[in-house]
Amino acid sequence: MASTIRVRATSSGETTEVQALIQHPMDSGFVKDSKGELIPPHFIQQLTFEHDGKTVFAADWGGGVSKDPYVKFAFKGGKKGDELKISWVDNKGATDTTTAKIQ
Amino acid sequence: MRNLMPKSALVLILVAAGAISASAAGSEDDFKAAYAAAEAANKEAGKLRNQWTTTANTLAAAKKAADAGDFDKATASAKEAEALAKASIFQATSEKTRWREMEIR
Amino acid sequence: MRLRSAITLASAALALAALTLASALPSGAADKVDPVADAKAFKKFFTDKFPKVKFEDFVNGPYSMNEDLYRQWQEKEQFPPYEFSLEMGKEMFSKPFKNGKTYADCFPNGGIGIRQNYPLFDEKEGKVITLELALNRCREANGEQPYSYVRDEMAALTAYMAFTSRGKLMDIKIPNDPRALAAYENGKEYFYTRRGQLNFSCATCHVQSPGERIRAEILAPALGIVNAMPIYRSEWSGMGTTSRRFTTCNSQIRGVPLSPQDDEYRNVEYYLSYVSNGLPISGPGARP
Amino acid sequence: MSTMDHDFSATRRVILKGAGVLTLVGLGIVPLDLTRAFAAANDKYPEEAFKQKSDADVIKALYGKTAEPSDKVKMDAPEIAENGAVVPIAVSTTLADVTSIAFLVSENPNVLIAKYNIPAGTLPNVANRIKMAKTSNVTVLVEAGGKLYSAVKEVKVTVGGCGG
Numbered sequence: 001m002a003s004t005i006r007v008r009a010t011s012s013g014e015t016t017e018v019q020a021l022i023q024h025p026m027d028s029g030f031v032k033d034s035k036g037e038l039i040p041p042h043f044i045q046q047l048t049f050e051h052d053g054k055t056v057f058a059a060d061w062g063g064g065v066s067k068d069p070y071v072k073f074a075f076k077g078g079k080k081g082d083e084l085k086i087s088w089v090d091n092k093g094a095t096d097t098t099t100a101k102i103q
Numbered sequence: 104m105r106n107l108m109p110k111s112a113l114v115l116i117l118v119a120a121g122a123i124s125a126s127a128a129g130s131e132d133d134f135k136a137a138y139a140a141a142e143a144a145n146k147e148a149g150k151l152r153n154q155w156t157t158t159a160n161t162l163a164a165a166k167k168a169a170d171a172g173d174f175d176k177a178t179a180s181a182k183e184a185e186a187l188a189k190a191s192i193f194q195a196t197s198e199k200t201r202w203r204e205m206e207i208r
Numbered sequence: 209m210r211l212r213s214a215i216t217l218a219s220a221a222l223a224l225a226a227l228t229l230a231s232a233l234p235s236g237a238a239d240k241v242d243p244v245a246d247a248k249a250f251k252k253f254f255t256d257k258f259p260k261v262k263f264e265d266f267v268n269g270p271y272s273m274n275e276d277l278y279r280q281w282q283e284k285e286q287f288p289p290y291e292f293s294l295e296m297g298k299e300m301f302s303k304p305f306k307n308g309k310t311y312a313d314c315f316p317n318g319g320i321g322i323r324q325n326y327p328l329f330d331e332k333e334g335k336v337i338t339l340e341l342a343l344n345r346c347r348e349a350n351g352e353q354p355y356s357y358v359r360d361e362m363a364a365l366t367a368y369m370a371f372t373s374r375g376k377l378m379d380i381k382i383p384n385d386p387r388a389l390a391a392y393e394n395g396k397e398y399f400y401t402r403r404g405q406l407n408f409s410c411a412t413c414h415v416q417s418p419g420e421r422i423r424a425e426i427l428a429p430a431l432g433i434v435n436a437m438p439i440y441r442s443e444w445s446g447m448g449t450t451s452r453r454f455t456t457c458n459s460q461i462r463g464v465p466l467s468p469q470d471d472e473y474r475n476v477e478y479y480l481s482y483v484s485n486g487l488p489i490s491g492p493g494a495r496p
Numbered sequence: 497m498s499t500m501d502h503d504f505s506a507t508r509r510v511i512l513k514g515a516g517v518l519t520l521v522g523l524g525i526v527p528l529d530l531t532r533a534f535a536a537a538n539d540k541y542p543e544e545a546f547k548q549k550s551d552a553d554v555i556k557a558l559y560g561k562t563a564e565p566s567d568k569v570k571m572d573a574p575e576i577a578e579n580g581a582v583v584p585i586a587v588s589t590t591l592a593d594v595t596s597i598a599f600l601v602s603e604n605p606n607v608l609i610a611k612y613n614i615p616a617g618t619l620p621n622v623a624n625r626i627k628m629a630k631t632s633n634v635t636v637l638v639e640a641g642g643k644l645y646s647a648v649k650e651v652k653v654t655v656g657g658c659g660g
Contacts, residue, residue: 006287006291006292006295008287015619019286019287020287021287021289021291021292023292026627028605028606028627030605030606030629045541046541054615055613055615056615056617056618057612057613057614057615057618058612058613058615059610059611059612059613060541060542060546060610060611060612060613061609061610062546062606062608062609062610063606063627064601064604064606064608064609064610064626064627065609065610065624065625065626065627066581066582066583066625066626066627067445067581067582068289068292069624069625070287070623070624070625071612071622071623071624072286072287072586072622072623072624073612073618073619073621073622073623074618074619074621075617075618075619076617076618076619077617149464152466152472153403153463154463154464155404155405155462155463155464156404156405156459156462156463156464157405157462159464187405190405191405194402194403194407195403198401198402198403201402202397202400202401202402202409203400205400205402205409205411205412205415206396206400206411207246207249207250207253207411207415208245208246208249276574276575276576277574277578279574280574280577280578280583280584281578283584283586283623284582284584284625289582421654426578442578442579442581442582443579443581445581496578496579
């Protein structure tokens with residue numbers, strides 16, 4: 001199965017810009033389904049980006065982040081070909097991890 | 104181009120609405136007759152491929168009221184459904200030629 | 209309860225009254241079917257109505273008519289929400305059926321870069337064949353179950369096929385066959401025919417009012433609307449096909465939708481695609 | 497006690513070395529706070545903050561200090577969200593030593609949307625997409641040099657993104 005994480009990381013020499021899109025329902029727990037029953041909360045709580053063994057970005061999320069969440073940030077350093085490790089864990093304990101090469 | 108509703112028509116509508124709901128009667132037989140008529144009209148609308156969701160909803164409401172033994176309400180809903188179905192038939196029939204008024208040419 | 213039913217009835221009567229009042233207006237004579245003239249008039253209508261919108265931007269729906277929306281769209285396009293569907297479609301497209309064949313075997317040019325030719329008129333069958341229909345027929349011909357027309361897999365496959373055709377100009381042909389002209393005309397009639405309790409036609413929203421808000425949504429112009437299909441709609445929190453767009457439009461105006469890929473829906477798609485000839489394929493699209 | 501908490505989270509990256517935590521234990525911090533101390537150390541998920549129903553309570557739970565408005569915090573948000581389910585919001589700042597950035601939507605059932613931890617070397621610019629139930633103020637908090645700064649903007653929502 002394909003990863004739930006899509007990453008685009010591009011180095012401009014000095015900085016690396018990172019965009020990520022993650023496939024996840026991000027159910028807040030406040031929305032009702034078609035039968036009028038609340039859909040239980042199911043959302044990513046933490047997302048981390050590591051480069052060269054160091055965390056370069058860490059997100060704490062609630063159910064208010066959009067479905068299939070997107071985030072963009074940039075960090076100093078990072079060369080073309082370097083690996084970026086991305087992982088998340090949700091409120092049900094599910095996780096996914098992937099690595100992406102900086103372009 | 105746009106069909107805005109003239110005020111005189113609104114008066115007509117209110118009169119019509121009042122008249123129909125006042126005529127709602129109460130027995131199971133009345134309900135059955137009204138329901139059959141509504142279903143038939145809705146079937147006809149189906150042949151014209153122009154059923155309204157509101158007709159189906161109102162028919163369902165009629166059935167629900169009848170199941171609960173409230174034939175006053177059931178008959179009123181059935182008559183309402185018939186009126187809706189008839190309106191949809193009328194719409195489909197008149198649109199056979201009227202659609203061209205909207206056409207971009 | 210009483211009030212509610214009075215309102216429902218009133219609106220039924222409203223439609224009736226509107227019809228009755230308007231039936232005094234002259235109705236157009238049944239002219240000769242002239243798709244070339246239709247398409248020209250259709251484009252002129254929209255380019256006159258929106259002189260600032262570049263012709264090729266009509267495929268971007270409401271985004272081309274509102275600056276604030278346009279910026280939100282540009283942001284979304286940086287990493288578009290249809291990305292997952294697109295990738296799924298790409299994978300599905302290359303994965304062989306149980307019999308070893310693939311979708312590529314069912315389509316000219318292996319299915320790549322051909323979206324702009326659909327729907328097409330099949331002279332053997334005498335009917336309009338949409339891309340969605342062709343995909344399911346391909347599956348069935350290869351012993352696979354057809355997919356739902358409105359949801360995930362069909363959206364993913366058409367997303368991929370549209371993506372490989374991006375920028376190609378819509379190129380719908382009407383062969384010299386009276387049945388093709390009849391299908392076109394029937395599609396046009398469907399497009400302009402008011403239906404549902406709200407007494408709206410497709411044109412009420414997408415010809416008369418694009419760029420305006422209906423309730424909360426900014427309406428897309430009919431010109432180029434099919435070029436962006438399938439779409440990821442934030443309102444749906446997911447992907448939808450042309451079939452999904454047609455059926456939900458119908459139920460929104462309180463009409464009972466036809467079955468997806470009903471002849472009439474296929475004909476509407478044929479009509480709408482034909483009058484959008486010359487506009488680029490932009491699908492898969494993202495919409496509010 | 498709460499003062500200690502604040503200082504702790506504000507500078508947690510500096511005192512993450514085990515010794516700091518041990519010292520705290522030595523000081524006799526109650527178990528709840530110990531958990532929180534470790535929480536900060538391990539970037540533990542700020543569960544409580546995500547349950548709060550007002551801006552003030554979120555700020556208290558997350559930072560324990562008040563935020564001052566700053567024109568150095570730039571928020572990029574639409575005037576009218578195309579759909580409350582997906583509202584793109586970005587923030588950038590010229591403030592130095594930024595350690596975290598948080599997004600709050602006052603009218604959402606849970607006010608805190610996201611908190612981003614910004615290590616040294618990461619630029620203080622973040623873009624994300626959030627849900628908004630209805631028209632609301634969106635607040636961005638930027639924690640920089642141990643202080644808290646904010647920017648607020650109203651975003652109109654005509655189609656809500658939290659059901660219905």
